[in-house]
Amino acid sequence: METIEIAVPGLVLRPWRPDDAAAVLPALREPAIARWNPAPTVVDLASAETWLARRADLSGGEHVSLAVTDPAGGELLGSVSLHSIHDGGASIGYWTVEPARGRGVASRAVAALTGWGFLQLGLHRVELCHAVANPGSCRVAERAGYRLEGTLRDSHRYGDGRRYDEHVHGRLTTDS
Template identity: 65%
Template sequence: MDHVELSAADLLLRPWQDGDAPAVLAAMRDPQTAQWNPWPLPDLAAAAAWVRARGDWSAGDHASFAVTDPATGELTGSVSLHRIHGDEASIGYWTVPAARGRGFASAAVRLVTGWAFGTLGLYRIELCHAVANPASCRVAERAGYLWEGTLRQSHRYGDGKRHDEHLHARLAVDP
């Protein structure tokens, strides 16, 4: 899969670059970000490996974007399509503390979803989040993902514990 950039009024979504590692490490040191993400990044080398893995789209099974401020280039978060298989995928996201509550996550999810349906030809995209993370539920709802149910103890998060998750999804035919 070829890299693309996607943009909206106050967002630029671009492929990850090696220079993003320090900002990713800083983001993962935020307790709330670390809580809802299962991959610990203990140092800059781990963050650099994380950035390289997400920047390599060659397998065609994911498309991961750094969410940035187009004016400053500052990292505001991440959004990734993952488990792309056939016409289905999953989507995930996080935001840096300074960007929370400003609509960046839901805007980025909407932008990637539209691209995935229009360009990649996907039909269904699933979004799961811990039930204990209501902010993520609001992102899903604002991005047009309908709630489909609760998955019991379906995912181990950054605290090492299994959490119930809400399953949301969008279909290409949804409004």
């Protein structure tokens, strides 16, 4: 897969780089990010570098993971990823650092990568799941053009070790 860089107003989505480790380590320790993501594996700079290397490796074709950055200063604002790419479908996930929340960063990043996936990967459907207890993610999905499709009961174990019901949202290439 070629190098991916997506620019939208106020954001640049770009490949992860080894020098992102210093920003990723504190980001993944933020309580809001740690709670709504799988149990932490990033505990020090070395594990942050390993985390980045896995995300930067796009050779398998099953995921695209990008850093979400500020175009002016280049600082890390978050992450957005298409994963489980298979047979015209994928799932999308994201997180944003605390200073980026409430500014539309997540919804713009999700919309941008979704559009890229439709155009460049030929995806037909992208799914976004989030814990029902995380209403901010419901707003992100809606603002990014995803429709609420239902609730999955006790669907996923999050970073706090608990299983949560999840909302599932979907967006099709045919959605307006």
